[in-house]
Amino acid sequence: MKHKKPYQLALEQRTVILTAQGVSTLLSAEDLARDYQKLTAPLLADKWGLLLDIRQWQPSPQPVFEVFRQLVSWSYQHNLRQVDLIQPNDPLLLWQYLKSTDVARPDDVLRHIHEEETAARLSLQAAGYLW
Numbered sequence: 001m002k003h004k005k006p007y008q009l010a011l012e013q014r015t016v017i018l019t020a021q022g023v024s025t026l027l028s029a030e031d032l033a034r035d036y037q038k039l040t041a042p043l044l045a046d047k048w049g050l051l052l053d054i055r056q057w058q059p060s061p062q063p064v065f066e067v068f069r070q071l072v073s074w075s076y077q078h079n080l081r082q083v084d085l086i087q088p089n090d091p092l093l094l095w096q097y098l099k100s101t102d103v104a105r106p107d108d109v110l111r112h113i114h115e116e117e118t119a120a121r122l123s124l125q126a127a128g129y130l131w
Helices: 026-043 063-075 091-099 118-124
Strands: 006-010 017-022 046-055 080-086 111-112
Touching: 006 026, 017 026, 026 063, 046 091, 046 118, 063 091, 080 118, 111 118
Parallel strands: 017 046, 046 080, 080 111
Antiparallel strands: 006 017
């Protein structure tokens, strides 16, 4: 049986769509970082956005936080300028997201938190990352 990754990645125009599902392990977080950097390669010369859906994410061990913090820092260094998060109903998961992305954020990076996907997509469209 093939291993199912606890995330899905897609590229739409100048936006990365990342859906987290289940528990992130250190190995899956490292896989995500590699897949994410490979997927974003065509975007890095100009500003881009991220639609992050964590509604199906599960509590994950603390060692993954450092991998995610490094990935977030790398993203900011490579022109990520807007993050639109679809938040979970569970406040623990929102806390986990905030802790695992707690890095210095450039002044020109916008982060919006939404309760559903349509609002997140409209925000990214208004910024010109989706059309």
